[in-house]
Amino acid sequence: MQQLPFPIRNECPPGACDCEREKLLADPNGDYRPLRITRNEEQRLxxxxxxxxxxxxxxxxxxxxxxHIGAALRIEPGPNEVRTVRGIIIVFExxxxxxxxxxxxxxxxxxxxxxxxxxITYALLDAHDLFGMS
Structure with missing residues (x-):
C-alpha cells in the first residue's frame, strides 16, 4: 500500500462495503480521486x-x-410515467x-x-423532452 499526499477515507469495516479500497491502493496507476472523499468531504458534498x-x-x-470524484452521477426520468420524484432514476456510478x-x-x-x-423536477423532465410536442 502506498502513501498518498492527501488524506483519504477511513477503511470500511470488513464485509460492510464493496469499495475495493485496498485493491485501488495497491494499483500504482489507479484513479485515487474517490478516496479523497473523507467523512468531512462527504458531509460538505x-x-x-x-x-x-x-x-x-x-x-x-x-x-x-x-x-472531482471521477464518477458519473446520472439523473433522468424513469422509463414509465413519472408521477412523483420516485419516478426519477438517480444512479451514482x-x-x-x-x-x-x-x-x-x-x-x-x-x-x-x-x-x-x-x-427542478419539471426542468429535468422538460430537458428530457417529456413535455415536448413531438
Whole structure:
C-alpha cells in the first residue's frame, strides 16, 4: 500500500462495503480521486446537494462530482410515467474506492432536493423532452 499526499477515507469495516479500497491502493496507476472523499468531504458534498435551487445548479453539481470524484452521477426520468420524484432514476456510478454508503447517500440527498424543489423536477423532465410536442 502506498502513501498518498492527501488524506483519504477511513477503511470500511470488513464485509460492510464493496469499495475495493485496498485493491485501488495497491494499483500504482489507479484513479485515487474517490478516496479523497473523507467523512468531512462527504458531509460538505451532501450539504452542497441540499443547497441546489435550480436545474442549472443541479447540472453544475453533476459536473463537479464527475471532475472531482471521477464518477458519473446520472439523473433522468424513469422509463414509465413519472408521477412523483420516485419516478426519477438517480444512479451514482460504482467506481473503485467509492464507498457504498456515499453511493447511497448522494442519490438520497438529490431525491430530497427534488422533493423540496419541484421546479427542478419539471426542468429535468422538460430537458428530457417529456413535455415536448413531438
Amino acid at each position: 451532501l450539504a452542497r446537494i441540499e443547497r441546489i435551487s435550480t436545474y442549472e445548479d443541479l447540472l453544475h453539481v453533476q459536473e463537479l462530482v464527475r471532475s 460504482h467506481k473503485p474506492g467509492l464507498c457504498k454508503k456515499l453511493r447511497q447517500s448522494v442519490p438520497a440527498a438529490i431525491r430530497r432536493c427534488l422533493d423540496r424543489n419541484p421546479d
